[in-house]
Amino acid sequence: MSTPASRLKASLAHLCLLLSLAFSxxxxxxxxxxxxxTRDISTYEAKPKLNAYPQERFGDERLRWETPAGWAQAERSxxxxxxxxxxxxxxxxCYLAMLPGGAGGVLANVNRWRKQMAQPELTEEDLAKLPQxxxxxxxxxxxxxxxxxxxxxxPEAKPDQRLQGIVASLGEAGLFVKMVGPKALVExxxxxxxxxxxxxKLRTPQQ
Amino acid sequence: MTPMSAKPLSLSGQLFAILSSYGLAxxxxxxxxxxxxxxxxxxxxxxxxxxxxxxxxxxxxxxxxNLGGTLIPLPxxxxxxxxxxxxxxxxxxxxxxxxxxxxxxxxxxxxxAILFMLxxxxxxxxxxxxxxxxxFEGQASDQYQSYHERILEVHRYxxxxxxxxxxxxxxxxxxxxxxxxxxxxxxAKDLPFEILVTGYQRNANVVxxxxxxxxxxxxxxxxxxxxxxxxxxxxxxxxxxVKSKDAAEQKAILWERAQEPFTxxxxxxxxxxxxxxxxxxxxxxxxxxxFVRELHPGxxxxxxxxxxxxxxSSDGKEEPKVVTMxxxxxxxxxxxxxxxxxxxxxxxxxVFTVVTNPSDQWPLWSCxxxxxxxxxxxxxxLVRFLKRPLKTKTA
Numbered sequence: 225m226s227t228p229a230s231r232l233k234a235s236l237a238h239l240c241l242l243l244s245l246a247f248s249x250x251x252x253x254x255x256x257x258x259x260x261x262t263r264d265i266s267t268y269e270a271k272p273k274l275n276a277y278p279q280e281r282f283g284d285e286r287l288r289w290e291t292p293a294g295w296a297q298a299e300r301s302x303x304x305x306x307x308x309x310x311x312x313x314x315x316x317x318c319y320l321a322m323l324p325g326g327a328g329g330v331l332a333n334v335n336r337w338r339k340q341m342a343q344p345e346l347t348e349e350d351l352a353k354l355p356q357x358x359x360x361x362x363x364x365x366x367x368x369x370x371x372x373x374x375x376x377x378x379p380e381a382k383p384d385q386r387l388q389g390i391v392a393s394l395g396e397a398g399l400f401v402k403m404v405g406p407k408a409l410v411e412x413x414x415x416x417x418x419x420x421x422x423x424x425k426l427r428t429p430q431q
Numbered sequence: 432m433t434p435m436s437a438k439p440l441s442l443s444g445q446l447f448a449i450l451s452s453y454g455l456a457x458x459x460x461x462x463x464x465x466x467x468x469x470x471x472x473x474x475x476x477x478x479x480x481x482x483x484x485x486x487x488x489x490x491x492x493x494x495x496x497n498l499g500g501t502l503i504p505l506p507x508x509x510x511x512x513x514x515x516x517x518x519x520x521x522x523x524x525x526x527x528x529x530x531x532x533x534x535x536x537x538x539x540x541x542x543x544a545i546l547f548m549l550x551x552x553x554x555x556x557x558x559x560x561x562x563x564x565x566x567f568e569g570q571a572s573d574q575y576q577s578y579h580e581r582i583l584e585v586h587r588y589x590x591x592x593x594x595x596x597x598x599x600x601x602x603x604x605x606x607x608x609x610x611x612x613x614x615x616x617x618x619a620k621d622l623p624f625e626i627l628v629t630g631y632q633r634n635a636n637v638v639x640x641x642x643x644x645x646x647x648x649x650x651x652x653x654x655x656x657x658x659x660x661x662x663x664x665x666x667x668x669x670x671x672x673v674k675s676k677d678a679a680e681q682k683a684i685l686w687e688r689a690q691e692p693f694t695x696x697x698x699x700x701x702x703x704x705x706x707x708x709x710x711x712x713x714x715x716x717x718x719x720x721x722f723v724r725e726l727h728p729g730x731x732x733x734x735x736x737x738x739x740x741x742x743x744s745s746d747g748k749e750e751p752k753v754v755t756m757x758x759x760x761x762x763x764x765x766x767x768x769x770x771x772x773x774x775x776x777x778x779x780x781x782v783f784t785v786v787t788n789p790s791d792q793w794p795l796w797s798c799x800x801x802x803x804x805x806x807x808x809x810x811x812x813l814v815r816f817l818k819r820p821l822k823t824k825t826a
Binding site: 255256257258259260261262263264265266267268269271272273274275276278280281282283 | 571572573574582584585586588592594595596597598599600601602605614615616617618619620622637649650651684686688689690691692693694696701703705709710711712716
């Protein structure tokens with residue numbers, strides 16, 4: 225017959241066994257695990273930037289700029305490291321492009337833009353008469369062309385458009401900022417365009 | 432009674448006899464001494480956190496003994512195991528088996544108090560949270576960030592950009608073992624995708640990948656870096672692959688120092704995924720009004736750091752408080768200490784350490800109880816000694 229003392233001893237032994245089993249089996253990890261834990265978000269916590277580019281995430285953004293008020297960021301690509309839209313229905317677009325080969329030089333690019341606007345090509349003499357603007361510390365040709373705009377791959381031209389942009393050369397590379405959209409909208413956003421151009425800066429890349 | 436007539440002990444009786452023995456107590460205390468010595472010495476090489484984890488929080492460990500340049504692996508019981516055994520040893524030997532009476536009351540109180548202290552350590556190990564809350568003058572916050580615990584976090588934002596009140600988190604213990612080559616998939620019933628985690632590095636940089644690097648993700652790769660001596664200096668990184676039935680797999684590098692999270696869009700809903708330190712929310716906020724640094728005259732040595740703060744309750748009630756070195760602010764189970772400060776272009780930043788520990792005051796009560804038990808024991812001995820009849824020396 226068991227005494228209270230022996231029952232206590234037996235219970236204690238079982239408790240030890242149970243504890244050691246519990247400790248060895250808790251928090252076991254497997255190849256597939258359900259996320260069950262949460263944390264409260266503080267109202268003081270800064271809201272992160274969603275859809276940030278890898279360069280922004282890793283602090284490796286070589287380009288710095290300020291997006292003008294009322295403008296929005298559109299999806300970037302290697303060809304368009306800065307891609308912005310504006311207008312009530314995002315009809316206007318403004319982007320920065322950098323082409324390592326220069327894409328044929330300043331005149332060829334100005335004429336390519338003029339062709340997109342259904343306007344005749346310019347000569348070297350005409351080019352020399354165009355105004356200049358500074359883009360990231362480099363003097364470039366400032367182009368303003370009105371006409372019917374046919375975007376690359378677009379089936380038909382959009383009438384009454386304005387293209388405004390800067391074509392500059394950086395060594396062998398070509399540097400372009402192009403703003404295009406309905407003429408009235410582009411006109412209304414010329415100050416914002418200048419503000420965007422002034423804010424564009426090139427940063428030393430992360431080593 | 433002869434040994435032949437002794438009734439053989441049952442299994443539980445034998446276990447109790449071992450658990451309550453002096454031999455076990457001496458063995459455990461000897462190993463604790465060895466672990467404490469080795470763990471203390473190892474701090475200079477592996478830092479405080481790792482030595483604590485290896486020597487004191489563990490069930491067992493292997494210590495490499497250097498014998499003339501040859502490393503001999505020495506298996507040892509870990510501090511965690513030893514303290515659990517010590518607890519049961521004291522419970523069985525010094526509480527249950529001890530003869531109860533006025534003469535042993537002091538002893539019993541002392542031993543119970545030591546058990547209470549061991550229990551305090553266990554509660555602290557399980558439930559204590561500790562982290563930093565850095566604040567610039569004028570800045571307020573109601574959360575503190577862990578020094579060591581990393582988490583992988585998924586925070587959901589609706590189409591208007593409003594984030595949920597809670598974020599899903601994967602604790603570090605579920606991915607810290609995922610060295611390159613090992614992977615684990617995580618899922619949740621509210622998530623429209625699964626996250627495969629791999630390639631965890633405790634300390635790493637994220638660098639631009641070389642052209643043609645097949646392991647690169649978005650033009651970047653994880654570059655492992657030698658672990659910092661103190662864990663606070665480590666910046667972890669890992670790779671994830673987001674898999675869903677309806678979209679192509681998306682890979683990303685998560686880095687503790689990343690300035691923005693990786694975003695996965697499913698319809699109008701965005702999910703921000705990041706690797707960061709665990710953050711806990713306080714039931715009140717602290718606003719730093721003024722930080723005062725006093726130095727010893729003619730030196731840069733700190734004499735006193737004082738933070739004049741305002742405690743903002745959840746109902747908006749504001750209350751001025753002063754946090755200074757060795758004088759923390761205690762409220763609702765949280766203790767806010769003045770830890771350090773930093774000075775930068777944005778002004779002076781006061782760094783607080785916030786601790787919550789259910790057993791915060793238990794060691795103090797335990798020490799008081801041990802002292803009471805010892806006083807009772809010593810007084811009992813003294814009284815018995817004084818009551819003893821004097822023996823006269825006979826020639």
